[in-house]
Amino acid sequence: MVNPSIEARIREMAITLPPTPTPFGTYSEAVMSGALLFLSGMLPVVGHEPIYLGRVGSELSVREGYDAARIACMNGISAARAYLGSLDYIKRIAKLGVYIAAPEDFRDHPKVADGASDLLMELFGQALVPPRVVLGVSSIPLGMPIEVELVFEIDMQ
Secondary structure, eight states: OOOTHHHHHHHHTTOOOOOOOOOSSSSOSEEEETTEEEEOOBOSEETTEESOOSOBTTTBOHHHHHHHHHHHHHHHHHHHHHHHSOGGGEEEEEEEEEEEEOOTTOOOHHHHHHHHHHHHHHHHOGGGOOOEEEEEESOOGGGOSEEEEEEEEEOOO
16 A cells, blocks of 8 residues: 555544445546546535535635535545545545636635645645646536545555
């Protein structure tokens, strides 16, 4: 295992990952291509129940957007663990994408996206914090405020 400290860190922090999300449509939650694990877009849900609905900056505050990004990212981590069997196989977080449903004049995208980035830093450490793309969009499926995209580099040796 490349990084046996990730699972230990989760235990030490007493973090319970949510149940692995199930698709809302016809697609795979995770696909491995070479050494890269690509996850589908993750939403702020527990099971199939949304935790937040609406757009950040109108129906939701920046803090609620931050929390929604954290929940969506947590779902991604849960999906990665379910696919890999252990997060300790993660060598690097290759990409983080955070898509935020927001009104046209919204400007606090980085503060919202930090909900996902801060979680990754807490769990994986500063050295594995990924590059990220943050975009404001007019809508996200099912009326959710956030969708998180993750790509991990994996080493199964």
